[in-house]
Amino acid sequence: MTVKVSTRFAAVLIALGSLISIGAAAQSQLTYTTSWIGNTFGFGDGKWMQQDIQAINVAPDGTVFTNSPWDESGSEIAAYKNGDKIAVAGATHGWGAAGGDAIASNHTYVYAAMSIGNQNNRLVGADYPPAGTTWFGITRRLLSNIAVGAPFDSGIGNSANTTKNSFLRVNAIATGTDAGLRGLAATDAELYASDTYGNQIIVFDANTMRRLRSWSVAAPGRIAIDTDSSVWVMSGVGTASISVLHYSSTGAPLPGTVALPTGAVPADIAISPAGQILIADNGARQQVLVYAKTASGATQQTGVLGTLYGIFHDPKGTPGAWRFNGVTGVGFDQAGNFFVAQNGEGPRPLASATVGQGAVLESYKYPTRSLNWQLQGLTFVDAAAFDPASPNSVYTGSKRFTMDYAQPPGHEWKYAGFTLDRFDFPDDPAFHQPRGVRGEPMVRRINGQPYLFTLDPGAHYLNVYRFDAAHDEVAIPSGLLAQNPLPGSWPAGQPTYGEWMWRDTDGDGHVDASEITGNPSTGSTVGNGFWWVDAPGNVWLATPASGIREMPLQGFDSVGNPVYTYASSKMFPMPAPFSRIARIVYIAGTDTMYVSGYTSSLPWDATHWKEAGRILVRYDNWSSGTPTPVYTIELPWNASSNPQVTPVGVAVADDYVFVAELYTPKVDVYDARSGQMVGYMTPGAAVGNTTGWVDVYLGISAVRRDNGEYVVLLEDDARAKILMYRWTP
Structure with a gap:
């Protein structure tokens, strides 16, 4: 040189x-x-669209609950409705607390995956795990006010705030290992949780939070409860081959395992008001796959939602309605409106600290497909x-x-x-x-x-x-x-x-x-x-x-x-x-x-x-x-x-x-x-x-x-x- x-x-x-x-x-x-x-809200009204969404749950009235491990200003868990932000859960940011990758609700509670650490062993006491350990589990909040915890007898944590004793510890793991829950689904009676680290589905009483039963599933992820109370579960999270399996509510295997097209990367599962099974595909297609159940219990793909290749369909990189980009969550309300969350990347890999490439939350009329509203938190x-x-x-x-x-x-x-x-x-x-x-x-x-x-x-x-x-x-x-x-x-x-x-x-x-x-x-x-x-x-x-x-x-x-x-x-x-x-x-x-x-x-x-x-x-x-x-x-x-x-x-x-x-x-x-x-x-x-x-x-x-x-x-x-x-x- x-x-x-x-x-x-x-x-x-x-x-x-x-x-x-x-x-x-x-x-x-x-x-x-x-x-x-770059953000729908400027914060002059006290609102901002969060920077990442890893999971959503849609309540019957169209309220969308979101979850992610990190939002810079503490909006890891939030609620949106009719194109507006209506609540922030809090107590998931700082002092060892972080959000997570799954969320569910019923008519009384919101259940969200989260973790509690001790900030490199600087936090001590009953609210925090011992040195070298992180707790992964579920925070339970009131549906009527997600900033307030719904405590239960075995609940722990957060004794100094409004979510005292509303955290259920599922895993206590050496710090540095990701043992977060990657799926939650709830009825008024039961709460289903994907213990991805433990290779099992655990069912809790939705009210007492006591463990009822469990069954083995390899690296389970997102869960959807069907209209007949059967359960659809993603398996193989963190691997190159994710499948969608079908179980009874007690864990018995059922027919209807979903045949995914080549290259599909399942990211979420939802059940439409008509009983269709929708699977978000975060592979190159960037679409939502629609399946119907046949009389024999098998499933058959009947259609798709979204433009093929999403935002990368010609003209490449151009955003627009139904041009998805990194789908992380899908769902329906009781009126049949369809909701989809994106972060420009898709669900984060295990043990990754990524916060995506910018969050987008959309609502569409279904099946007419017209856009209801869109929220953006892009940078x-x-x-x-x-x-x-x-x-x-x-x-x-x-x-x-x-x-x-x-x-x-x-x-x-x-x-x-x-x-x-x-x-x-x-x-x-x-x-x-x-x-x-x-x-x-x-x-x-x-x-x-x-x-x-x-x-x-x-x-x-x-x-x-x-x-x-x-x-x-x-x-x-x-x-x-x-x-x-x-x-x-x-x-x-x-x-x-x-x-x-x-x-x-x-x-x-x-x-x-x-x-x-x-x-x-x-x-x-x-x-x-x-x-x-x-x-x-x-x-x-x-x-x-x-x-x-x-x-x-x-x-x-x-x-x-x-x-x-x-x-x-x-x-x-x-x-x-x-x-x-x-x-x-x-x-x-x-x-x-x-x-x-x-x-x-x-x-x-x-x-x-x-x-x-x-x-x-x-x-x-x-x-x-x-x-x-x-x-x-x-x-x-x-x-x-x-x-x-x-x-x-x-x-x-x-x-x-x-x-x-x-x-x-x-x-x-x-x-x-x-x-x-x-x-x-x-x-x-x-x-x-x-x-x-x-x-x-x-x-x-x-x-x-x-x-x-x-x-x-x-x-x-x-x-x-x-x-x-x-x-x-």
Whole structure:
């Protein structure tokens, strides 16, 4: 490898000590509008659509109860009706508690799978399991108020809240093993539970919660009680072969085992008002299979619900009615309305911490199939960026939204595209990186064509995607630049140490060992650097302690992938006064570099590993031979306050610099020409005057519209949305 060290930089750097440091003391709140993208509710009314749904249960009156192991703001178990959110269960979030993967109800109670841990043995007492152990079981709540527990004689847990003694412990297992229940079904008399870990169906008295009987089923999952009181059970959860079995209420095998089509991956079971058996297929078909029972007791497939291939039917990646994407639950109410939950992924694998790719809950009339209502909670640990071709098109890591800024707050956006295709491109590097969720986008137009670049939450990996007409909204994996090897065995051919890159030279979107190139010169691991892609498509890497590297775009290969090489890299040494770099923004059109980080007098410490630094410096003529530092901004910083005040993200749009604070819901705005503080923005009433942390490295972006309005987008780590500010200077 040949690394070109810029002698221009080494020779000429104007001393920053002669410049005026611009502090953040005098601040005023700007006049702006607060809005949001990606969630049906903004939280101004106290509501938000949860970020994941792993299971649903539909009550006769059309109330839909949901469950998932994790929602950032505690809505693991919730209730929805007529397109509105009507309740949050609570007591399933924090202090060792988590939600689960199954839920059921009868006319009196709601039963939900959950777990109770001890937070790495920090929680002790009767409410918590002993050291090294996690409890998995069922929380029972009142149907009339799911925030209130329905205690019973053998119930335990939560002695300090309204769900005291309403938890039934089914499994006490070594922490780290997933022994959660994957199926629940209830009548007014009995509760059926799938003990997936124990390979059995357990039947409890629905009122006393005492164990009545059990029978063996290999890795059971979802359960549905038929109109004749027989039971349909998924078997083989966590394996490559899931089947649907039929039992009497006492566990005797019955005829009618469902013959599934090749490639089907059962995700849930429901019984229609007419007695049909519906099976959600989370395989490539993305449909709901409809079966009828014959006179002999056998089953016969009679139809399907949903578009073949779901959201990936042409035009690929385009959402719409009956275009399913990762079905996790189905059900009916007594009026015959059909309900379906999706999370862009399907039921989570055993021992997985995934929270899906965004939740969608829909209701349809059945069998006429018209849409009743839809709720969306589409983003989590995901930032947003504008398409340079138009501020009316916004990308997150795996979504695209179209914007109509004439609409009122919270209604400007429309879900237009799902860009992540797990069926055509299972080798998408995003699936193999931390969290398995594609986030933190940068969109660039190169020769008029769109390219998507995304970061993992820690900015260790830069993913590259191209688009073509055949794949519509779907982004095709094109390349990957890695600061270090990915943990585990994927991909085959990556080096055991050091930097490496992949380019999809054969255009199939899969990572082949022959397509991987290591850094031949240093063989080093950069570590906690920060990637930036400029408007012409050149890739910049801010290393923490070794300066800034540019990898100029070398053109495109025969299939349209951007080409980068280590040999063509240019290295710019650490600019004074920095001792560590945290973020960069390079504006190629003006040859302006914005750098934020730390100095010897304002040093970095490991407890603030994700922050953007203590100062920000603008350099003009960055690559001309005489880079000129123009001003230094002292970024907001108070590590001793509660909450702490530290910056986490930097965005530049035309005449302004926008700095997102991490723990405090605030964006500080500076004049990009002078560095002077202009004012700040905090969340308004439309979003409940609050937002979650901006919890990723590239969590803020901004654009200036033709009418002079600036639109600023931020990750909202709390309530499954993108926070949006609209400000006209």
